[in-house]
Amino acid sequence: MKATVAGAPVSFGVFEMTPEGAATVSADQLLEVLADAGYGGVDLGPVGFLGRDADLRARLSRFGLELAGGWVQLPFSDDEAFEASLPSLHDALRVFSDAAEAGPGRLPLPTLADDGSVARRARPGRGDDVDPLPDPAWERLFANTERAAGIVRAAGFEPTFHHHAGTFVESPEEIDRFLAHVDVDLTLDTGHLLIADGDPLDAVARWGDRINHLHLKDVDLAELGRVLSSGGGMTEVWSSGSFVAFGQGDLDLAGVMDAIEARGFDGWVVVEQDVLNAPDVAIDAFRTARGDDQRVNRAALRPWV
Template sequence: MTSEIWVADAPVNYGVFELGADKGGKTPDGEECAAFVAQAGYEGIDLGPSGFLGRGGDFQDRLRRHGLALAGGWLDYPFRSNEDFRAAVGNLDDRIANFLEGAEVNPDRPPRPTLACSGSPVRQANPGGAAPGIGLTDEEWKVFAENLQHVVDRFRAAGLEPTFHHHVCTYVETPEEIDRLLALTDVGLCLDTGHLILGGGDPLTALRAWGDRINHIHLKDADKSALDAVVKGRGDMRAAWAGNVFVPMGTGDFRTADFMPDLLASDYRGWALVEQDYIPAPEDPFDTAFRAQKANREALRRWLP
């Protein structure tokens, strides 16, 4: 293993995200989640919802007690509309401050603020991005890029280098949309292997094509046939997640044994965040996600000891 790729876990893997309460299952609080992540063998943790892991000294103390660095954190905005963007971006100073709190704990392993598109009802209703006429117009792309660049520049001014996460059910989902974004901005790319598969791409091809722009990695396995079934049934974003499109590492369409050697041989240095989004059911034992994340970590030890 290169000592310059660090492995992290995320609250979303424990049901802590907007869809996590869908089935009414129990999710951990910030202290319980941090303990699970450390015990499962990870070096870092994603931020989760603002304040989930605490703020200020409480947040920093939690990271130190569990031996964790802050790896990144999700932050989406409606970049395609100036009006919507201006209404939403008022929280940016506070979010930047939250990342800076975490960055102080492990300055040698800085977090990547992970920017993303908020999507829209039409994109959320069409997972996979294949439906015609649901992409951005040239003018919308221009607005999108300018608003995104504004946020990127604000983070850089604070001493943090952000990344952009392509994501199912948003306006940057397919390989063609990712290409367009990279051409219009100078932001680094968070390559999410699972979301790329569902968006019609191939992670190994992406690593080779976009390698010089990739500054963050989400290692995520996905079942394309599960998404195809959702699309065939005219399901939306919620149906996709509930349909278990994201699966344990090594059990889906992500060719881990092909991708990982190329990643290690590349110039990539930074965080590799393991993800398997989880919606807990009421009958699930409380340690269900912990056991899954420990297994995902073990599945990667061949390449990332």
């Protein structure tokens, strides 16, 4: 397979939901683990975490890594809120441009995602029951996604769209509807698809020609089911340890990778083992455990890439 494997800050508890004041793994510590384990790239994480301008390029170069992509969450179904959020998109694109200035072997993909709603985030995978999106709001979501995609392409990058639990594009049926109306290809996230009762193997068969980015997660479905059945939302899912190292959960990794390879996939394979660390976490032990998992994850992908 011609793909390149990347790691992600979220696998080390570093993302937009990291608790205020919580101890975190530093950018250099995180990149050192990924480089030593044989990853070729890294996802952006919170804008600025890896640095900007020359600092960002120097950090990536020092560890022999390239930027794979990065999360850009926008309220696509609300015109006014979407307009107000556009500066965050432009800011993220400046960081992508910073990283790409040195001429990477594979360009990063700005990863667009819907903002969802409080009700949906509280009941992940059940969004259409608790907060269905009316048809006019769907039309706004389509139009604003196309507008954001145009901005991304004007900056020299190809966008990808991430279906995500707790948003208005989470279930297989919602993904079908989105892809039928928008000229933006898909980030397939195996973990978030499983939250929404999707089947990753079916997803490759169903949307394989539209998948231009891959987020791989293994999931302990028993633990995930416990969290969701007890009324937990996305915060509880991230905190529960539902996302586990490859081989410790229920994802048919070989099946998914074989199917992706058969499709001729040539892009980024981003390993994400989302974890939300507690504010009082013992950061050294946490970093060691996360590093051990990422070495397991990288080794598990060796048969393909």
